[in-house]
Amino acid sequence: MDKKDAKAWLYLLPAILFLGVFMVYPLIDVLIYSFEEGYNSASQTSFGVGSYNYSYVLHDPYFLQAIKNTFILVIFTVPISTGLALLISVGLSSIQKLRDLFQTIYFLPYVTNTLAVGLVFMILFKQTPYSDGLVNLVIQFFGGEAVDFIGGPYWAKMFVLCFYTVWVVLPFKILILTSALASVNEQYYNAAKVDGTSRFRIFTRITIPMISPTLFYLIITGFIGAFKAYSDAVALFGTDLNAAQMNTIVGYIYDMLYGNSGGYPSYASAAAIILFTIVLTITCINLLVSKKHVHYA
Amino acid sequence: MSNQNLYEKIEKSAKNRQRARNVVIYTLLTVWGLVVLFPFYWMVLSSVKSYSAYSSEYIPKFFTLSPTFENYVDAFTTVPLAGYLLNTLIFTVATTAIMLVVTILAAFAFARLEFRGKDMLFTLFLSLMMIPNELVIITNFVTITNLELRNTFMGLILPSVTSVFYIYLLRENFAQIPDQLYYAAKVDGTSDFKYLWKVMIPICKPTIVTVTILKVIECWNSYVWPRLITDDQAYFLVSNGIQEIRENGFGRENIPAMMAAVVVISIPLIVLFLIFHKKIMEGVSRGGTKG
């Protein structure tokens, strides 16, 4: 190795060191963990190699609950947040007055602490002995029946979780979509207008194809993000998510690792690899679908 | 002529439609604006209501005539909120600073220096971008535990300092600087490091600011890793702190005090945002992810 090479490696050394210790090694290690049966974190020994960890995790009702919750969350929040963000961005880009103000307000949740604001959502939705909570009062005002969204029925808890997730992810999506919309050349709209195109048709035939790469990027990152949901749930329902029936896959991994039910890195590893497989599969499906429908300039 | 009447009708309906559209758009935008702002308002409002006032309101009031700051006093005295804030500050500053150094050096090597195995190594780096944090966090937890770094700043900071994505972002930016500048500096006898420090960093300042902003936001709000690695309150960051307050907080369910704590830990980033909102939004749209 000559001097030039040595110097380059010196510049790279810190990054390689950190990535090696905290990313590459763990990546290999997690695979090993996931196949080591009966690993004991205290004595660091295991009985042997096999797929028992996977089988255990896949039969664990908590994990199945977590999978169900995560999938429901993904199925609802990704389309809703993307659609809503699109709607709001289109509205934003068609106005002049107050546009900057609205944009700034919409971005606010991005810079706030998920855990902290989650508490506010909790008190808004929660039913306590001394108050039904603001949301319930509104529901009652319109003649509905009060529900405890935090400690009550499953669907109500799921609703709050989805609502809060959408609230949290929307700022990023609105920002990205607004700048994508602004980058579409005005001339295409003018051409379409002169040709007598209706607004709806301009939107579906021109705007959407033009921003389709961005839209697609948001859908993919949205899927990945939603599959990794965790802290939103903690913010609303507390750390004992299994008890609240609100655990997510990521939550299950952490619970297996640490906390009241922790100490099982093997199970956590198996669950993490299952999660990774799911995300990878969904992303590949997304990519395949996009080849057909996304226009890359 | 008949066309003329038709045209007038079209003009009129176009005008009406435009007006209706504006009403719909502004209504929609305002409604969402309220949905976004309301939790913030509620949080501030609840934090200035006294405990007794809050608890006695079956139907919560939308304003208060006797604001009190006792909750804020509570938040700082009953629970170690100041400690959480200080920890988070130390964690954020240290992590961001180390991250910048590591990232800039690596990006510089990839963008500017020639060495054997560069392309292969860069490809390897890029492929690491696909690896989700959840996959490696398990081993990291075990590693940090074995190194007996739990409940230390080292344990908190070390695994959080590298980001392949930021290295990539910076490298792309560095690579845009014309080669001639580098050769000119070489001819003048400038060392590589000096060139990086005096030329590349100033030119790429916007990207570096972007990366810094994103990392600061990420650090301030990080929850999962600190939760795994700390169980001693003395090392809690704000996210864990607020969770702790929620679960064992003020001895009783003291929501106004809780809200005061929430306000306090939300304020630094919100103030930062209000001052730099143009830069932050620009930065996030260039290189942010969170979905």
Added chain:
Amino acid sequence: MKVVLENLTKIFPSRNKKSKEDVIAVNDFTIEIPDGKLIGLLGPSGCGKSTALNLLCGLQKPTRGKIFFGEDEVTNLPAENRGVGMVFQNYALYPHLTVLQNIIFPLQNLKGEEKMTKEAMCEKALEVAKLVQIDELMERKPSELSGGQQQRVAIARALVKMPKILLMDEPLSNLDARLRLQTREEIRRIQRETKITTIFVTHDQEEAMSISDMIIVMKDGVIHQTGKPQEVYDDPKNLFVAKFLGTPPINVFQGCVKAERLYIGDAAVLDVKGVEDRQVYIGIRPEGFVLDENGPLVCKLDEVEVMGRDITVVSKHDLCENVEIRSIISSENMAEVGTEMVRFTLKPKKVHIFDKVTEERIRF
């Protein structure tokens, strides 16, 4: 369809907050554009040509004044309902659609009775594509086409719905020189075949002169002159129009009229009957010079460019506003060119004089 503009005015409020001066992009246009002709809207860049076009197609609303298509007023009619075709400067072809999809796009917008079946649309598109000679390229995407081909697709898309009026914004500016010549002939041919009233905007006077039935010369938002190209060239109303039309450009001298004679310096170059004594600008077309050993106008010879049929004599004169005087002379007279000095007499028809202050034409 004929187009009538009445006092059409477009004022843009000043963007600069300090100077409250509004920009008058289009100032009091009153003009009647005859049916079925090719009209060139000509002026230097930034003179409001494109704004005028945008007012016509409805993308912008006028501040004052009226627009009529035929007998109908369309001043406030939205662009969607005007039924005009437009070719944009950068063509604005939808990059994600094929040529065919681009061309039938306007047809798919038709509603009610005008609605067409898919087959009818394709047939129609093919017909127009043949007209502009791109029927071989229907399945390509715009990015796979050359500039000239994109231009044709844009024209086809504008023509396909048989617009009442076709507007083109600098249709040739993005093409290279050779393609430009070819395409402008093409535009001429297509317009002749379709007989659609066509207005095109250009800053290139040669382009406008060569194919237009009528040109409108404008500057700073004001129409300076309208008419057939040759008429405007031969009979400019003011110094601007005279200077703007013609290549090589008209040669402008400072001069004066004394006792019904026109002087450049001390040289009496022409008799001008009925013109009062005054200071004037004298514009002499390149073809207005005649080599003459005894001619009154003496210029310092720079060089002679031989072009075959003609020669260009390049010379200098202290009172000439142009950097150099370009005169075009039949090559038969080549022998008469001297070595240091060159003397000319002038053809009265090719000499225009303008008031020094108003720059308006003075007839003689």
